[in-house]
Amino acid sequence: MDFRLDEDIEFLKSNIRKFVEEEVEKVAMQIEKEDRVPERIIQLSKEMGLFGLSIPEEYGGLGIGMVGKCALYEELGKTHNGFTTLIGAHTGIGTVGIVEMGNDEQKEKYLPAMAAGEKIGAFALTEPAAGSNASNLKTTAAKKGDKYILNGTKHYITNATEADVFTVMAVTDPSKGAKGITSFIVEKGFPGFHLGAVEEKMGLKGSHSAELIFEDCEVPEENVLGELGKGYVNALKILANGRAGLAARNLGSCQKLLDMSLAYVEDRVQFGVPIIEHQAVAHMVAEMAVEIEALRSFTYRVAWMVEEGKKVIKEAAMLKLYGSEVYNRVADKALQVHGGLGYISDYPIERFYRDARITRIYEGTSEIQKNIIAGQLRKEYNQ
Amino acid sequence: MNIYVIMKRTFDTEEKIVIENGQISDEGVEFIINPYDEYAIEEAIRLRDDNGGEVTVVSIGDEEVEKELRTALAMGADKAVLINNEDIEDSDQFTTASLLAAYFEDKEYDLILGGNVSNDNSTGQVGPRLAEQLDIPYVTTITKFELDGEKVTIERDVEGDVEVIETSLPLLVTAQQGLNDPRYPSLPGIMKAKKKPLEEIDYDDLDIDEDEIEAKTETVEIFLPPKKEAGKILEGELDEQVQELVKLLRQEAKVI
Numbered sequence: 100m101d102f103r104l105d106e107d108i109e110f111l112k113s114n115i116r117k118f119v120e121e122e123v124e125k126v127a128m129q130i131e132k133e134d135r136v137p138e139r140i141i142q143l144s145k146e147m148g149l150f151g152l153s154i155p156e157e158y159g160g161l162g163i164g165m166v167g168k169c170a171l172y173e174e175l176g177k178t179h180n181g182f183t184t185l186i187g188a189h190t191g192i193g194t195v196g197i198v199e200m201g202n203d204e205q206k207e208k209y210l211p212a213m214a215a216g217e218k219i220g221a222f223a224l225t226e227p228a229a230g231s232n233a234s235n236l237k238t239t240a241a242k243k244g245d246k247y248i249l250n251g252t253k254h255y256i257t258n259a260t261e262a263d264v265f266t267v268m269a270v271t272d273p274s275k276g277a278k279g280i281t282s283f284i285v286e287k288g289f290p291g292f293h294l295g296a297v298e299e300k301m302g303l304k305g306s307h308s309a310e311l312i313f314e315d316c317e318v319p320e321e322n323v324l325g326e327l328g329k330g331y332v333n334a335l336k337i338l339a340n341g342r343a344g345l346a347a348r349n350l351g352s353c354q355k356l357l358d359m360s361l362a363y364v365e366d367r368v369q370f371g372v373p374i375i376e377h378q379a380v381a382h383m384v385a386e387m388a389v390e391i392e393a394l395r396s397f398t399y400r401v402a403w404m405v406e407e408g409k410k411v412i413k414e415a416a417m418l419k420l421y422g423s424e425v426y427n428r429v430a431d432k433a434l435q436v437h438g439g440l441g442y443i444s445d446y447p448i449e450r451f452y453r454d455a456r457i458t459r460i461y462e463g464t465s466e467i468q469k470n471i472i473a474g475q476l477r478k479e480y481n482q
Numbered sequence: 483m484n485i486y487v488i489m490k491r492t493f494d495t496e497e498k499i500v501i502e503n504g505q506i507s508d509e510g511v512e513f514i515i516n517p518y519d520e521y522a523i524e525e526a527i528r529l530r531d532d533n534g535g536e537v538t539v540v541s542i543g544d545e546e547v548e549k550e551l552r553t554a555l556a557m558g559a560d561k562a563v564l565i566n567n568e569d570i571e572d573s574d575q576f577t578t579a580s581l582l583a584a585y586f587e588d589k590e591y592d593l594i595l596g597g598n599v600s601n602d603n604s605t606g607q608v609g610p611r612l613a614e615q616l617d618i619p620y621v622t623t624i625t626k627f628e629l630d631g632e633k634v635t636i637e638r639d640v641e642g643d644v645e646v647i648e649t650s651l652p653l654l655v656t657a658q659q660g661l662n663d664p665r666y667p668s669l670p671g672i673m674k675a676k677k678k679p680l681e682e683i684d685y686d687d688l689d690i691d692e693d694e695i696e697a698k699t700e701t702v703e704i705f706l707p708p709k710k711e712a713g714k715i716l717e718g719e720l721d722e723q724v725q726e727l728v729k730l731l732r733q734e735a736k737v738i
Contacts, residue, residue: 110672147666147668148668156673
């Protein structure tokens with residue numbers, strides 16, 4: 100058993116760390132206040148190839164495995180989560196569908212521009228009546244000649260305002276339930292595609308979620324992604340694949356919170372001593388560190404399983420659940436040890452605290468993860 | 483155009499200096515390309531892109547320097563050379579410049595770039611010493627470099643003012659902050675850099691005798707600057723404060 104990262108990955112990681120510290124951290128407050136990632140940061144991210152993190156080398160991406168990706172996501176997780184989400188939702192659920200299920204023509208058409216960050220990707224499953232119950236979709240896709248005509252509304256779509264290419268799930272055969280759902284590649288310029296209301300959110304500033312409205316939206320037949328009727332399975336696969344990366348981002352945020360907390364409790368003096376010498380504070384820091392270390396081991400173990408081609412439905416759900424819950428507990432403790440300062444908006448702790456909250460909800464709520472885990476356990480028991 | 487960059491691996495600017503047994507400890511320290519050398523590498527890559535040719539980055543040190551050389555290759559340099567000096571005991575700026583001069587002896591070069599100073603020893607000597615040994619002109623602290631055929635027009639920083647110099651190739655220049663905004667190596671560039679040539683030369687392979695390059699300086703003692711003490715705040719009536727201040731300036735600070 101070897102817990103070391105490849106030298107190449109360490110090298111990539113140190114370069115991302117440098118970029119994050121020198122560029123993104125400097126504008127984190129600005130992103131928060133303006134709810135926008137500055138153009139310079141987007142431009143530098145493109146030049147660095149961050150948008151191609153999960154795209155194969157032959158299509159202009161980085162072409163590294165899941166362990167490597169997680170190591171890089173961990174670094175990105177240390178900075179503003181809105182920026183990280185902009186990159187992560189693109190490289191994760193926004194492009195994975197085309198990478199995993201696309202045919203050669205689709206890959207050649209879309210991936211090089213997506214790897215370069217010229218086209219941003221997004222994933223559109225959620226609807227007003229279909230959140231956790233993802234198979235209850237109302238958006239329909241009816242075949243008409245060599246096109247599919249989409250009608251319906253998607254909401255809470257991450258990156259919607261920035262995205263050019265959407266992986267959209269729609270019902271092609273209402274009589275078949277979950278087996279009547281198909282995935283499509285939809286470009287924002289297709290006739291009948293409209294961007295709806297942009298949501299005001301509690302956190303993740305700089306990353307925008309919005310409504311998509313399809314009004315007789317014309318999608319060419321060749322943009323069916325994967326097989327007809329496999330849309331629901333595709334969606335679950337795309338989400339499962341994204342889970343290790345998501346946990347790695349949470350891990351990075353947790354580490355950053357621990358680092359900031361350590362610096363603060365060593366520096367802050369109350370009752371004549373640095374507050375880490377008060378046992379109640381010391382224990383909070385220790386508890387944070389233990390959970391972070393456990394999350395780190397678990398993240399890289401699942402990433403390794405993905406690389407080995409093992410089935411990870413149960414483990415990925417466990418990791419999504421654990422990573423999100425740990426992030427929330429760590430953010431809560433970090434805020435507590437910082438006291439009043441933690442609650443002040445000029446300091447980053449409260450931002451992480453708000454950003455942490457969505458991780459228990461998006462890409463499958465904590466409760467849905469528990470259902471998946473229990474379902475898998477029953478399946479294993481009854482086999 | 484044959485462009486060379488001389489590069490040094492240095493402590494990360496953020497690192498705290500710790501002295502152990504009279505030496506600066508490098509345990510657990512993060513290393514970087516000396517920031518001024520980073521400007522030199524960026525300028526070299528841009529000049530190559532505009533005028534054609536090749537960029538070779540040369541560094542002196544142990545195998546650890548490979549990481550910084552790989553970074554330079556990932557930024558866009560074509561070749562890297564490491565001159566291994568592990569066996570040399572006493573080394574200073576004279577030693578470094580002499581090793582480089584021996585390396586350049588049989589090389590065809592149009593332009594050599596380096597940093598104005600390193601962020602550790604900050605002597606700013608290696609560039610000028612190398613140029614002297616190679617007998618080529620040099621310009622330090624440059625903030626702008628323009629090439630027109632053989633003619634070179636340079637702007638250099640002179641204590642906040644700008645001096646404009648016209649000269650020609652071959653030439654050695656050292657980069658000052660403001661010359662350019664160095665790029666971040668792209669992630670695919672980092673992966674591709676693995677395939678670019680990185681040559682390691684032992685100093686024995688150079689036509690040089692260890693006695694000839696022995697350090698000309700000796701480090702007598704290494705110590706940290708004294709800790710800054712908290713200031714003194716005077717209290718009481720204004721007249722009393724003034725009297726107290728004058729007294730302190732005379733007796734304690736001994737400046738009047």
